[in-house]
Amino acid sequence: MAFWSATTKTEPRRNFKFLLRVIDLPVWVVKGVNLPEINVGESEHKFLNHTFYFPGTVTFNEISFTVVDAIDNNVSQRIIKNFTNSGYNTPGNEADAGESLITKTNSVRALGDVTIEHLGADEDGQEGKVAFKLRNAWIKQLQFPQGLAYDSEDLSEISVTLRYDFFDFLGDGEAAIQGFGA
Numbered sequence: 001m002a003f004w005s006a007t008t009k010t011e012p013r014r015n016f017k018f019l020l021r022v023i024d025l026p027v028w029v030v031k032g033v034n035l036p037e038i039n040v041g042e043s044e045h046k047f048l049n050h051t052f053y054f055p056g057t058v059t060f061n062e063i064s065f066t067v068v069d070a071i072d073n074n075v076s077q078r079i080i081k082n083f084t085n086s087g088y089n090t091p092g093n094e095a096d097a098g099e100s101l102i103t104k105t106n107s108v109r110a111l112g113d114v115t116i117e118h119l120g121a122d123e124d125g126q127e128g129k130v131a132f133k134l135r136n137a138w139i140k141q142l143q144f145p146q147g148l149a150y151d152s153e154d155l156s157e158i159s160v161t162l163r164y165d166f167f168d169f170l171g172d173g174e175a176a177i178q179g180f181g182a
Contacts (some may be wrong), residue, residue, distance in 0.1 A: 011120070011121040011128070013118055013119070013120060013128065013130075014119075017118070017119040017120075017125055018033065018116060018117060018118050018119060019116075019117040019119065020033045020065055020114075020115075020116055020117075021113070021114070021115045021116075021117070022065070022111070022112075022114045022115075023078055023079070023082050023111065023112065024078060025067060025073075025075060025078060025079075026070070026073050029067045029068050029069075029070050029073065029075055030065055030066070030067050031065075031066045031067065031068060031157065032065065032066050033063065033064070033065035033066075033116055034061075034063060034064055034065075035063075035116060035118070035132060036060055036061065036063065036116075036132050036134070036167050037060065037061035038058060038060060039058070039059045039060070039061070040055050040056065040057075040058055041055075041056030041057045041058075041059065042054065042055060042056050043055075043056050058166075060164065060165070060166060060167065062140060062161050062162060062163055063114075063116075063134065063137070063161070063162045063164065064159060064160065064161045064162070065159075065160055065162075066157050066158070066159050066160075067079075067157065067158050067160070068155050068156070068157055069155075069156040069157065069158055075158065076144070076158060079142060079158060079160065080142075082110050082111060082139065083110075083139055083142060085106065085109075085110035086102050086103075086106050086107035086110040086111070086138065086139065087100065087101055087102040087103050087106040087107065088100055088102050104136070104138060107138035107139065108136050108137065108138050110138075111137055111138055111139060111162070113133065114133070114134040114137045114162065114164070115131055115132065115133045115134070116131065116132045116134075117129060117130075117131045118130050118131070118132075120172065127172070128172050129172060130169065130170065130171055130172065131169075131170040132167045132168070132169060132170075133167060133168040133170065134162065134164040134167050135164060135165050135166050135167060135168065136164055136165040136166075137162045137163070137164040138162065138163055138164075139160060139161070139162060140161045140162060140163040141159075141160070141161035142158065142159075142160055142161075143158065143159040143160075143161075144158055145157060145158075167180070168180055
């Protein structure tokens with residue numbers, strides 16, 4: 001008997017079933033997002049004819065997401081407002097320049113909680129859902145459309161890149177896994 005006709009639930013997660021909760025953006029304007037990636041550095045030790053490797057520090061990738069610039073929901077304005085809340089302000093003169101400094105504290109506070117929910121089975125996607133809650137996330141890059149053209153009917157999109165320190169992994173209705181937020 002094939003696994004898809006078995007009576008037990010064996011449905012896989014699907015890449016199109018996700019929700020990104022960031023700033024106060026409507027979830028429906030998000031087109032795509034990449035998930036966290038864990039990288040472990042290494043140290044090398046040579047002894048006689050042999051080389052031994054030891055695990056090093058853990059780093060995490062940047063998260064990028066793309067949103068459609070929906071006019072009714074002021075998407076571009078919300079993103080720019082969030083960026084200015086991190087401390088950036090276009091200086092009008094030399095004296096103002098010293099008052100427009102971006103800090104990590106303000107950047108993290110302005111962005112707030114960032115959660116990527118990878119939905120599971122059932123009609124509402126709650127069964128088997130997992131979530132990645134980014135910790136200390138801040139906006140690293142904003143990229144508006146690089147070309148406007150009269151012969152294009154493409155939707156206007158904004159790409160946002162976030163940097164974060166680490167993430168909490170929240171499993172299917174369970175508490176966070178030890179080492180990942182527990």
